Amino acid sequence: MLVSFLIAVYFELIHKQLGFSPIEDWIKFLVAVIITTFSWLLASYISKPTDKKTLIEFYKLIRPGGPGWKKILKENRTELKDLSKIKWDLPGSIISVFLGCLTIYSLLFTIGFWLYANNSFAIITSITAVISAIGLIYNIKRQKENIFKKYY
Numbered sequence: 701m702l703v704s705f706l707i708a709v710y711f712e713l714i715h716k717q718l719g720f721s722p723i724e725d726w727i728k729f730l731v732a733v734i735i736t737t738f739s740w741l742l743a744s745y746i747s748k749p750t751d752k753k754t755l756i757e758f759y760k761l762i763r764p765g766g767p768g769w770k771k772i773l774k775e776n777r778t779e780l781k782d783l784s785k786i787k788w789d790l791p792g793s794i795i796s797v798f799l800g801c802l803t804i805y806s807l808l809f810t811i812g813f814w815l816y817a818n819n820s821f822a823i824i825t826s827i828t829a830v831i832s833a834i835g836l837i838y839n840i841k842r843q844k845e846n847i848f849k850k851y852y
Contacts, residue, residue, distance in 0.1 A: 703739040707732045752776070765790065792843045799836035803829055 711728045723731075755772050758764075806829035813822035 704732060704736045707735055765793075789843055792839060796836060796839050796843070799832050799839060802832040803836055806832060 711723065711732070716722065752772070752775070756776055759769065759772060806825045810822055810825040810829055813819075813825055
């Protein structure tokens with residue numbers, strides 16, 4: 701985050717002061733993304749890895765899926781044997797992300813529409829927020845029920 705902040709400060713305050721010509725916003729954004737991504741990767745490779753105990757506790761609490769956790773599961777079979785049987789529900793997780801974003805953005809627009817007395821849009825976004833929140837709650841319960849029915 702510090703790198704992103706410094707890049708933004710440079711582009712907004714320092715770049716013109718140094719006598720350089722203005723840069724298009726999309727170029728600033730692209731440069732910032734590339735430099736920030738590179739710095740994150742560099743910091744990840746330079747810093748020491750997270751200890752195994754922390755990773756195991758994280759896995760027990762969150763139960764993340766995907767191929768990136770195979771090494772941790774193989775190395776700690778005895779401790780994570782019941783949890784390693786849980787299937788990774790990628791489609792259900794993507795639906796949850798979509799519904800969560802829809803809920804939050806609908807609520808944000810709803811507040812704005814109600815504040816500015818734009819009642820017709822406020823009602824539409826309110827209904828959208830409620831329906832997407834109910835869908836999100838249902839989807840999360842469905843995912844948890846499937847996990848607990850099979851393994852606990």
